[in-house]
Amino acid sequence: MQTKKYPFLKSRIYLRSLLRRHLSGDFLDYRQVIAIILPIMVDQAFVFGSNLINTAMISSTGVAAVSAVNMVDSINIFLVSVFVAVSTGGTVVVAQYKGRGDNAMVSKSAAGSVTSVFLFALVISTLFLVLHGPVLSVLFGTASPDVMANARIYFIGSCLSYCGIAAEESVCGALRGIGESRSALSLSLIMNLSYVGFNLLFINALHLGVLGMAISVNLSRYLGAACALFYLIRINLSLRFRWQDMFHVQFALAKRILFIGIPFAAEQMFFNGGKILTQIFIVGLGTYSIAVNAICNSVLGVIQIPGNALLLSIVTVVGQCIGYGSLKDAKKFIRNFLWISSASYIFTDILTIPILASMSVLFHAPAAILPTISLILFVNAIAQIPAWSLSFVLPSALRAAGDSKFTSIVSMLSMWLFRLGVGLLLGFVLKLGIAGFWFAMDAEWFVRGIIFLRRFRGNKWYAHHVID
Incomplete structure (x- = not known):
């Protein structure tokens, strides 16, 4: 009777039932999972x-500037991905110890x-x-x-900044491992x-241009x-982090972190090395092609926001389920995350239509390259609905269970x-540029x-033992 009088109440009950059925398990319920994802x-x-805004800002200084930033960013992604990959190893270990309930090892894993x-x-x-220079x-x-x-100029500035982003990323990775996504967000x-x-x-x-960006x-x-380390040492209570542990990392613990991190780092090196080689060929196609690549990458980043969020979240969720000992829940969450990720691309593809309409204004793009940008983004939008989640979210889940070597080899090859x-x-022989x-x-x-x-x-993917 009450639900007939208040239809919104019936919808709320149905939604809660749906979430409980698809995003709850023995160790995590849907509230905790949503608190990790959002x-x-x-x-x-x-x-x-911010990447989109920054690309738009540097684009205002000319095609040469945005081309230079895009070229160097291909190297930055290659290099930064190495220590971010090691950070992912830390996230997996922290998450599995969290699932087991071993708080002392959670703290030491974060420090390591x-x-x-x-x-x-x-x-x-x-x-x-x-x-x-070389x-x-x-x-x-x-x-x-x-x-x-x-x-x-931009490459020198980027190199100087690596230690800063490494410290911030490692702290955020540890926080995500214990499910404190909100703190990592801040x-x-x-x-x-x-x-x-x-x-x-x-x-x-x-008006400092590329120097200003550096x-x-x-x-x-x-x-x-600075804020990440201050929060970890002085404010956070969940990790019980002690700065002394940073200087006394146990070899066995470091081995567990590197067991996940090193294959992933190698994958990222080879994977992004291929991207750099691709970038070299793109440079040979001319400055306009470099600009097209930069703009498409920026727009693609916006489209992939929900997918990337699920990619990061599933490491925590599956890692904690494996640490708790619930393979059934791990499989359930993986399947549902894949469906949610694929469905999200339909939504984000629709939202990016206004970006395509204002491309020339937002990125100061020459009219000559607009048709190419539109074609690339259209094909990409269609392909990523069925393929992207299986290609990226799924291997993150497998890696969270310890299946790092296989996923890395497949990604590299x-x-x-x-x-x-x-x-x-396609680019040179068939003249598609x-x-x-x-x-x-996409293929x-x-x-x-x-x-x-x-x-x-x-x-085979869950037959590994990351923690003792």
Whole structure:
């Protein structure tokens, strides 16, 4: 009687029943799962939204500037992904110990993750600061002089910032491992919103161009790192973090973190190495092709916000289920996350239509490249609905169960043998140019997705023992 009088109450009861059926298990209920997902989704919205705004701001200074930033960002993604991958290893270990209820090892795992990631970043930063000139010359020597000059400035600034983002990412990874996505969100917002603010000051107000962007990325990342460490040491109570543990990392614990992190880091190196090689070929297609690639990447980032949020969330959810010992719940959450992720792309594809309509204004894009951008984004929008989740969300779930080696090998081989090979065929042999490389990427999603789906239907992916 009450539900007939108040239809909204009936809908609320139905929604709660639906959530309980699909997003609840023995260890986690739907409230906890949603509390993990929503902050990460907001975080991803700000991350990719800020990237879109930053790309638009640097685009206002000319095609050479946006081309230089896009070229260097392909290297940045390659390098930053290495220590972010190690951070993912820490997230998995923290999540599994959390699922078991071993709070002492949760704290030590978090400390070990922060130390490992920071040291990786320090080595990478030092190495590429020394080799920045030869690296740019070898990779992008065919670029025009004005593009190369801007690229050199931005690359030096990026290298200086690596330790800052490493500290921030490792802390956020540990927090996500115990399900404190809201705290990780707050720290990420500090870094990303300050980045936009600094860019407004140094690019738009002071007209420093690429130099202003390099200054901004350092100020924002080290501000984020300072806030992350302060929160972890002085405010957070869940992790019981002690700064002394950062200097006394146990070998056995580091081994567990690296068991997940190193294969993933190798995957990211080979995967993003393929992207850099692709970028080299794109540079050879001309400055307009570089600009097309940069703009499409920025728009794609916005479309993939829900998918990336689920990709990060599933590591915590599946990791805690495996640590608790509930394989049934792990499988249930994986299946439902895949359906939700695929459905989200229908929604985000529709939302990006206004972006396509205002492309020339938002990115100061020349009219000559607008048809190519529209074609790439249209094909991409269709392909990612069935393929992206299987290609990215599913391997994250497998990795959370300890199946890191298999997922890394598949990702590396598919990148080099399929995406790059087919990209060269379509881009140069069949004369499709930059669009050919993007179509090859879409096709590779289907190949990876089929392989990972077959793995999930077997029993080898959960036969690993990450923690004792």
